Amino acid sequence: MKSNMKTIRSIPQMQKLARAMTAQNMTIALVPTMGFLHDGHLSLIRRARKLADVVVTSVFVNPIQFGPKDDFKAYPRNEKKDIKAIASAGGDIVFVPRAELVYPVDFQTFVTVEKITATLEGEFRPTHFIGVTTVVAKLFNVVRPDLAVFGMKDYQQVMVIQQMISDLNYPIKLIVAPTVREKDGLAMSSRNSYFTPRQRPKAICLYAALKQARAMVLRDGVDKPAVLKRKMTQVILSICPTAQIDYIAFTDFDSLQPVKRITRNTICSLAVRVHGVRLIDNMKLS
Amino acid sequence: MKSNMKTIRSIPQMQKLARAMTAQNMTIALVPTMGFLHDGHLSLIRRARKLADVVVTSVFVNPIQFGPKDDFKAYPRNEKKDIKAIASAGGDIVFVPRAELVYPVDFQTFVTVEKITATLEGEFRPTHFIGVTTVVAKLFNVVRPDLAVFGMKDYQQVMVIQQMISDLNYPIKLIVAPTVREKDGLAMSSRNSYFTPRQRPKAICLYAALKQARAMVLRDGVDKPAVLKRKMTQVILSICPTAQIDYIAFTDFDSLQPVKRITRNTICSLAVRVHGVRLIDNMKLS
Numbered sequence: 135m136k137s138n139m140k141t142i143r144s145i146p147q148m149q150k151l152a153r154a155m156t157a158q159n160m161t162i163a164l165v166p167t168m169g170f171l172h173d174g175h176l177s178l179i180r181r182a183r184k185l186a187d188v189v190v191t192s193v194f195v196n197p198i199q200f201g202p203k204d205d206f207k208a209y210p211r212n213e214k215k216d217i218k219a220i221a222s223a224g225g226d227i228v229f230v231p232r233a234e235l236v237y238p239v240d241f242q243t244f245v246t247v248e249k250i251t252a253t254l255e256g257e258f259r260p261t262h263f264i265g266v267t268t269v270v271a272k273l274f275n276v277v278r279p280d281l282a283v284f285g286m287k288d289y290q291q292v293m294v295i296q297q298m299i300s301d302l303n304y305p306i307k308l309i310v311a312p313t314v315r316e317k318d319g320l321a322m323s324s325r326n327s328y329f330t331p332r333q334r335p336k337a338i339c340l341y342a343a344l345k346q347a348r349a350m351v352l353r354d355g356v357d358k359p360a361v362l363k364r365k366m367t368q369v370i371l372s373i374c375p376t377a378q379i380d381y382i383a384f385t386d387f388d389s390l391q392p393v394k395r396i397t398r399n400t401i402c403s404l405a406v407r408v409h410g411v412r413l414i415d416n417m418k419l420s
Numbered sequence: 421m422k423s424n425m426k427t428i429r430s431i432p433q434m435q436k437l438a439r440a441m442t443a444q445n446m447t448i449a450l451v452p453t454m455g456f457l458h459d460g461h462l463s464l465i466r467r468a469r470k471l472a473d474v475v476v477t478s479v480f481v482n483p484i485q486f487g488p489k490d491d492f493k494a495y496p497r498n499e500k501k502d503i504k505a506i507a508s509a510g511g512d513i514v515f516v517p518r519a520e521l522v523y524p525v526d527f528q529t530f531v532t533v534e535k536i537t538a539t540l541e542g543e544f545r546p547t548h549f550i551g552v553t554t555v556v557a558k559l560f561n562v563v564r565p566d567l568a569v570f571g572m573k574d575y576q577q578v579m580v581i582q583q584m585i586s587d588l589n590y591p592i593k594l595i596v597a598p599t600v601r602e603k604d605g606l607a608m609s610s611r612n613s614y615f616t617p618r619q620r621p622k623a624i625c626l627y628a629a630l631k632q633a634r635a636m637v638l639r640d641g642v643d644k645p646a647v648l649k650r651k652m653t654q655v656i657l658s659i660c661p662t663a664q665i666d667y668i669a670f671t672d673f674d675s676l677q678p679v680k681r682i683t684r685n686t687i688c689s690l691a692v693r694v695h696g697v698r699l700i701d702n703m704k705l706s
Contacts, residue, residue: 149591157445242534243553243587249528267529268588271557275589278564301529302554303561305435 137221141228145236145276148229152190152278160187163309164279166270169193170210171219174314174322178283179223181311190277191220192229194236199265210327229277236272245271247294247301250390254290254403255414258380266291267298274304281307285314287321289403289416293390313415315341321415333409336374340406343369343382344417347402351419357396359384370406380405380412387418423507427514431522431562434476434515438564446473449595450565451511452556455479456496460600460608462509464569467597469510476563477506478515480522485551496613515563522558531557533580533587536676540576540689541700544666552577553584560590567593571600573607575689575702579676599701601627607701619695622660626692629655629668630703633688637705643682645670656692666691666698673704 142148155162163186165178171193182189193216200206213230220228244264250256251263274282284292296308314322319341329337343366350356350365363382370377382404384393393400396419403416428434441448449472451464457479468475479502486492499516506514530550536542537549560568570578582594600608605627615623629652636642636651649668656663668690670679679686682705689702 145589149589153442153591156439156442159443238586240535240583241587242536243584244532244534245529245557245588246532247529249526271531272587272589275591278591297526298529300524301527301558302531303431303435303558305439305561305564 139217139221139225139228141217141230143230143232145231148190148227148231148276149278151227152276155188156278161280162186162188162190162277164273164277164282165189165191165225166273166282166284167191167193167216168195168209168324169216170212170324170327171216172314172322172324172326174285174287176219176223177314178285178311179220179225181309182281182283183224185281185283185309186279188226189224190227190229190279191225192231192273192277193217193220194229194231194233194269194273196236196265196269197233198237198268199262201259201261204259205325205328208328210324229273231276236269244268245298245302247297250290250293250297253390253392254381254383254385255405256290258405263291263294267294270295271298271302274306279306281309283309283311285312286310287313287323287415289401290390319345321413323413325411325413328411329409333411336377337408337411337413339370339373339377339408340404340413340415342373343367343404344402344415348417348419351396359393359396362396362402366402366404374406374408376409378407380407384419425503425507425511425514427503427516429516429518431517434513434517434562435564437513438476438562441474442564447566448472448474448476448563450559450563450568451475451477452559452568452570453477453479453502454481454495454610455502456498456610456613457502457505458600458608458610458612460571460573462505463600464571464597465506465509465511467595468567468569471567471569471595472565474512475510476513476515476565477511478517478559478563479503479506480515480517480519480555480559482522482551482555483519484523484554485548487545487547490545491611491614494614496610515559517562522555530554531584531588533583536576536579536583539676539678540667540669540671541691542576544691549577549580553580556581557584557588560592565592567595569595569597571598572596573599573609573701575687576676605631607699609699611697611699614697615695619697622663623694623697623699625656625659625663625694626690626699626701628659629653629690630688630701634703634705637682645679645682648682648688652688652690660692660694662695664693666693670705 163182
């Protein structure tokens with residue numbers, strides 16, 4: 135099977151192509167990724183495929199969204215495999231810019247979303263979201279998509295990008311696709327590749343805790359975040375005694391504000407280090 | 421004479437129109453203004469007229485680029501007169517968004533250009549450029565221009581916008597038009613309207629000082645910034661003894677870095693308060 139997919143490495147070339155496609159009144163969907171694609175990413179591409187004339191998938195491990203202690207250097211990469219996978223999922227264009235052209239020596243412009251980046255991931259990774267919003271603003275300007283597809287696993291990221299789109303008036307519709315999970319419930323993530331086969335089963339502790347919380351809400355009518363949090367902590371540590379919990383948070387699904395009582399609109403998010411690998415996950419409690 | 425110029429107040433309407441024009445392969449020029457237009461602004465519109473199919477002039481007094489002690493409330497406004505003037509200069513569309521829709525209650529996203537905003541205007545108006553880059557990014561996203569025209573009077577602003585365009589990969593060409601001056605040399609500015617007829621002649625002190633500096637460089641071969649600065653200060657105070665000089669700076673035209681010796685690529689910029697009105701001006705010393 136031959137693919138007509140284009141791989142573009144030049145920013146001006148991508149800009150020209152985007153301009154030409156818009157001038158032909160074609161709609162463009164952008165799927166921004168950091169590569170090392172899994173089925174979660176591919177579900178985003180398939181979703182984009184249904185919604186736009188052209189699907190552009192960017193593959194770029196964005197250095198500025200990693201903190202100094204984060205895993206930028208170790209982050210897994212496999213460009214050849216990624217390009218094949220994107221083609222098979224129906225991608226039209228893969229945009230793979232080079233880091234030194236994305237961030238030239240004199241780079242000094244940043245996009246900052248303030249309030250909603252102060253909690254959860256933003257609290258534990260203080261420069262993370264500035265890196266995310268800056269690179270996504272750049273990708274938006276280069277690719278000029280009509281819609282952009284992000285995954286629900288990075289729930290706070292979705293909220294932050296939506297805030298940026300609204301505040302900066304990007305004429306872009308944000309599409310959020312559900313988290314894709316492994317058979318045992320682990321949310322797919324490129325970082326799952328860090329686990330040894332012995333460690334890997336422990337990684338389900340996040341999903342197990344979320345399921346437990348949801349069951350307690352739906353079955354037993356528990357509505358106190360503190361009660362759920364205590365039980366979730368027990369579940370996590372019973373599966374992985376060495377796990378380090380960064381946070382377990384109960385927030386309003388639309389505003390990301392912490393809630394005092396669980397409602398049908400509450401989402402539970404958590405971040406846990408399992409054998410040194412930082413995992414995040416979330417679930418609506420209804 | 422009847423004008424076909426459109427006045428648009430809705431952000432989504434402007435976005436739709438921009439999309440439709442791009443889909444027809446028309447080129448768009450943006451002239452961002454804060455209104456109360458003078459011949460300097462009109463020269464930008466005429467320049468834009470020659471370069472693009474459609475000229476969009478925005479009129480918006482941007483609250484967030486004014487500091488707490490600045491003249492946001494006092495800033496002069498005359499929308500009716502502006503709209504007529506824009507039509508007569510060849511504008512196609514006037515975009516006049518309402519402040520509460522530009523900055524809704526929960527607004528929290530800002531575009532920051534770092535290094536080159538630390539000096540000159542940025543030193544004396546620390547939040548000014550964040551306000552400028554944020555609103556210009558928004559206008560870029562709404563209007564999607566192929567080119568944007570700015571005036572040379574706001575030289576550092578031009579440099580900052582160019583840095584933002586490059587860093588954030590806006591596919592927009594920045595056009596810089598020369599400063600338009602009154603007969604006596606005063607750079608045109610909406611703020612000139614603050615002067616009483618008795619105060620107004622003093623406002624030429626900036627231009628007089630710049631001309632003096634250029635003459636000393638070209639005629640006498642002076643190349644020491646300190647010598648020029650001393651003489652310029654004398655010129656300013658001899659014309660307006662109560663003037664307050666914020667800065668007189670000699671920088672490289674392309675990098676905005678301070679120079680130790682004047683070269684053919686040096687630009688002199690200054691900011692002076694004349695009877696409480698803060699004026700800026702600049703001149704290349706070659």
